[in-house]
Amino acid sequence: MIETVKNTLLNTTIFGLFLLVGFVALFILRLIYLFVFTGKILLRRNNKTVEKSNIPISLLMTVRNEESKLKDNLPKILEIENSEFEIVVIDDFSHDSSLTVLGLLREKNKKLIVSSLSQETRFSNKLALNIALKAAKNEWAMVVPVSVSDFETDWLPTITGHLDKTQILINYSNIKNTGTVFNHLFRIESFLQQVKSNGFVLNGFPFVYSDENVAFKKEKYFEMGGFGQKINEPFANLELLINTFIKKKSTKICFKKESAIHKKELVNKTDYFELLKKSFRIEKHLFFSKRIVLFIEEFTHLLFLPAIILVIVFLTELWFIIGVLISLIIIAHLLIIKIILNRLCERKIFISSLVYGLVIPYFKFFYRWHFNQKSRKQKWRSKV
Numbered sequence: 001m002i003e004t005v006k007n008t009l010l011n012t013t014i015f016g017l018f019l020l021v022g023f024v025a026l027f028i029l030r031l032i033y034l035f036v037f038t039g040k041i042l043l044r045r046n047n048k049t050v051e052k053s054n055i056p057i058s059l060l061m062t063v064r065n066e067e068s069k070l071k072d073n074l075p076k077i078l079e080i081e082n083s084e085f086e087i088v089v090i091d092d093f094s095h096d097s098s099l100t101v102l103g104l105l106r107e108k109n110k111k112l113i114v115s116s117l118s119q120e121t122r123f124s125n126k127l128a129l130n131i132a133l134k135a136a137k138n139e140w141a142m143v144v145p146v147s148v149s150d151f152e153t154d155w156l157p158t159i160t161g162h163l164d165k166t167q168i169l170i171n172y173s174n175i176k177n178t179g180t181v182f183n184h185l186f187r188i189e190s191f192l193q194q195v196k197s198n199g200f201v202l203n204g205f206p207f208v209y210s211d212e213n214v215a216f217k218k219e220k221y222f223e224m225g226g227f228g229q230k231i232n233e234p235f236a237n238l239e240l241l242i243n244t245f246i247k248k249k250s251t252k253i254c255f256k257k258e259s260a261i262h263k264k265e266l267v268n269k270t271d272y273f274e275l276l277k278k279s280f281r282i283e284k285h286l287f288f289s290k291r292i293v294l295f296i297e298e299f300t301h302l303l304f305l306p307a308i309i310l311v312i313v314f315l316t317e318l319w320f321i322i323g324v325l326i327s328l329i330i331i332a333h334l335l336i337i338k339i340i341l342n343r344l345c346e347r348k349i350f351i352s353s354l355v356y357g358l359v360i361p362y363f364k365f366f367y368r369w370h371f372n373q374k375s376r377k378q379k380w381r382s383k384v
Helices: 002-011 014-043 067-078 098-108 124-135 155-160 181-202 219-223 228-232 239-245 269-284 288-314 316-344 350-383
Strands: 057-063 085-091 112-116 140-143 148-151 168-171 173-175 214-217 251-254 261-263
Touching (some): 014 181, 014 316, 057 067, 067 098, 112 124, 173 181, 288 316, 316 350
């Protein structure tokens, strides 16, 4: 093998040398990202079972015309035992019987706090969250979607058991499997986004793509002055503020099934593309250093596959060596993703997540460009 490399280097052209050096550099960068970022999630020891804590927490929920989901899901949360909590629900000017359902549940359970917006308004979800945070009595707060339907018995006790000596606790959230194409795409994208952001948290570039099932100290919200100018951002909510005050040293990751939630939602093509747009906008609001690292990660990812193809075409003598290297990185990636999925008890996205992670970044690159161009045009028209 060493002789093959030596002979190839002696006989190759300057272009071939540059190609080989470029491939090796990309391979090393992708290997570092795989083990230092993605793989580092496996080393988190706070995944151990902890003693149950009595730290109280306020669960925040905003609803709009969600009568059936309130009936199906809210009672299950209210029945959780071994944890001190309240649920603050803000009705976002519903036109169905959501308020009536909330009123009936409130009569039966004093853990439920209900308020509402009295009129239609722009960016109402952010205003509803602001009201919920002001109404919350506890030091800790966490956004919980009304569609949450599946969680472990010890979901909330597990979360409160990790709140000591931290300011932010990141837990897993996704939708339930329904078997449709866009449900599958949505689940994979959501999973990979959370794996990605957790890897960045562990390496000192912390941010989150979703505010759901993420516990934080509510005082941080008020220290930032609320949403402020970010209230006009249509694709993200509390993620914008969490990403402003999140720090590696004061953030814990609890990436396991005991603290995970799954939502029962019908997802279509629009919902999937909205998820992509939201990630683009969240990344745009990040600090410069985080955007640079994200750019490097995405850029090397995009170049890696073309580099493999070019090396195979122009450096045929190295096919075997390149094949071995690629096989190693694929096997390592599969093992890491499989272990993470097993910890989350997340099924039926294993192999497809690998294919998705290889192909979709190219689509996302062009779709991001199209989305940014469209956003600039709309912004220009609004000024005119």
